[in-house]
Amino acid sequence: MLLAPLAPPRSVVAGKGYWTRLLPLLAALACVTRVPSFLGRLWNPDEGYLAVQARILARGGQLYETVVDRKPPLLPWLYEAVFGVFGSGSLTPVRVLAVLAQLATAVTLASIARGRWGDSAGRTAGALYLLVSVGLNPEDAQAATFEVFILPATAAAMWCADRRRWGAAGVAVACALLTKQTGGAVLLPVVYLLNRYGGPRASPLRLAAGVALPVLGAALVTDPAGFAFWTVTGSGAYASFTGSELHVLVRALTNSAILATACAGLLPPVARALRIARTGAADLWLWLAASAVAVTVGFHFFGHYFLQLTPPLALLATAALQVLPRERTAVAVRTSACVCALFLAWGLLAPRPELAHAQRLATALAHRTQPGDRVLVWGIHPETYWLADRAPATRYLTAGLLTNFSGGRDGPEVGEKYAVEGTWPVFRAELADRAPDLVVDDSRGKPYGPDRVPTLRRLLMAGYEQVDEVDGAVVYARVPGE
Template sequence: MLVEPHAPPRVTTVPRSPLAVRGYWTRQLPLLALLALVTRVPSFARPLWNPDEGYLAVQARILAAGGHLYGDVVDRKPPLLPWLYEAVFAVAGSGSLTAVRLLAVLAQLTTAVLLASLARRHWGDDAGRTAGVLCLLVSVGLNPEDAQAATFEVFMLPCTAAAMWCADRGRWAAAGTAVACAFLVKQTGAAVLLPVLWLCGPRRGPLLAVAAGTVLPVLGAALVTDPAGFLFWTVTGSSAYASFAGSELHVLGRALANAAILAVACAGLLPPVVRALRTRRTGAAETWGWLWLWLTGAAVAVVAGFHFFGHYYLQLVPPLALTATAALQTLPPRSSRTAVLTSACCCAVFLAWGLLAPRPELDHVRRLAAVTDRRTAPGDRVLFWGMHPESYWFADRAPASRFLTAGLLTNYSGGRDGPRVGERYAVAGSWRTFRTETASRPPALVVDDSRGAPYGPDRIPALRRWLAARYERVGEVDGAVLYARSG
């Protein structure tokens, strides 16, 4: 049977001595830590995995040089992860992402430990072990550029898991703070507020504690940056981006492909979850309500924005692992072993994919960066007109504009295939700002890396006129065209 709405879960636990508790975690933590490191090994095999990592690295360098978020550099994301990158670069240097990747391992480990603690509290020691292991094994079950990159979802997941862990124990202010941290990493992290409120119920004191814990950190982040800029870039300024119109088949194909990839990784989890969906019974029915709500909220977060990039699906992993663990409690013990073994085999396939698959776009970006380094001086500003902000990081050159990709100026950043790409779909006011910036600090080199994409100069009249008036073509690299200032 299902829990009544708004009722806190009734947890039946076996009394354990402090020594037994310490003994359990003494055995489990090394296992989970080793598994977390093994599943993230491919992330250390390449200097960079996707443009999000590049964007964050460039943002962090600009902030370290005295720049201001939502002013000198902008993105449609909250500030917590750029700040984290900046802090890591201050300690370990900005020439490598190794230190950030180590923090990503720690983030995955933290998520798994929190899930293990939740499962152990509700269903016992074996369930705790199963939940932690399943979470780590499935966490790499996407295209490696989505699963292995040290980007938003990876650092959001421990916050969402912490929110549920705190709410499950009635620590309402802490739960709200964890929700706020999840939101400040990525907006969709706020979806975990739904199951937190379910556990909270209609009680005034807990509701106020959750509200205060959630709102105050977000207000603090807005005040530290720029309240108007924070509101615009994280909430109100993405209407054209968060739209399904214009590329329906393109986006639908991506949604189905990434869902299929994750389904392969979840081959060990899906059978017990499907059985639970059909029977609506587990060994801990009193907790079933918030668990389904967590999974449903994560699914809604994947759909939000209608872009379905692979890394969006990572938000499903913790509630899927916990739901599967709950469902396995009604099955024979061998079912848990089968689920873990199947997930381990699938994990091995994805790890091999990450270690062996070529990355031609990465090679292209590094060649462009090498040419840019030769053609410009260290103090020069450059403009890469494309979707690879990591070019600035590899070339070690400052961007000529706060807009690090052509997407913010054309709406191509959603992976669209053409119909809603152009100046008219740009972020409001962005072209006016772009003209001002490039007039006051004109780039020494412009690299048109559109290579036939719908945001190329032939489709963007403002860019075409600007290049014709001030620049001349001086070379080409892998289809990318180089322009130097005229005269």
């Protein structure tokens, strides 16, 4: 057998001081691996989108009504709560929470591994996870966005299922699902464990209730129709890669190669164990497979999607190391540590030209407007609104929702007719009700520029004049009297 029984042995005797020794070590490692995340104001547009959403919500906005996104509400609410306590001028408090999320994931994986294979395995799983958790492009691995906050909930779902706590497992699945839809993939291995372990007849009902009730509550707290549309039914065009096949394929292969490099210490023991034994922890393989499907859904393969693979990979590597010579564990940890150091150096030293552009553009916007003015940034960098501390003129924070460019489209399926259904009538009504004081065309040659968007072109021609240009972004001010 490759692995110990799936359920945590009831006879496991807690080693004296085990957690008091392990927790500080994992906490220190979590802090070290997240050091680059505290450098600079933003890592990617997702952080900017969440920050702008949180400001709008804090000022009385309504999710899926006065501000919209394709994501569930849990992380915008978390950002809003953090801003309410610490102010909205910095993401440092959110990044501290991201460190705690990574630590919670590592501790939970350590507990799962310890219950199955013993004390040493727990230490190995926790350490390996944190070492590979930064193994992507820094803008994907270091940002305090959706995938980082999915992971503690998915690990908790598996931990609860391991202990036959089906109601709690369902709640954990719901928390992952309400952070990002693909977090619900962990339900598949949880259901497998439910079927494997059996139990009282009420167990499936407890699991189902644990998943359904929080999701239903979130829908009712927001707007049920808007919640369903923006998180499920309204993203058909986004989940297609027609016309961008090569673009998407290159991204998928690139990010797969980067993660494989980060997992250089994990993959060899897994491959070796597979050669010498065919049996294993089916739930962990199922978890990995479900996470791989979650990465694939939508056919975009952005780097941060791949973070969802790291917890099952860490546990599978830990499982494989149990049947290999003891020195292989040390080799796996050392290799992972060395590769982690390279990724940390990348995070510390890599240039971030898009952030510099957004900062310069935000400075220009702040200079040309007053705090009460509304602006329209026609681009895919919503962080400009946050950096400039100016309110957006529309609920649609990126041009992607109005043109389908947000999925990384590189040509054919970009334009007004590919927008999210029903967005253009709302957008026109918003601009007619109160025209923006400043409009920024930040398309910079991308296929969603005004030359391909007639409504925006007519708006600019009817009432605006060019007043500035910042790194290729064209700034338009409203003509007096228009």
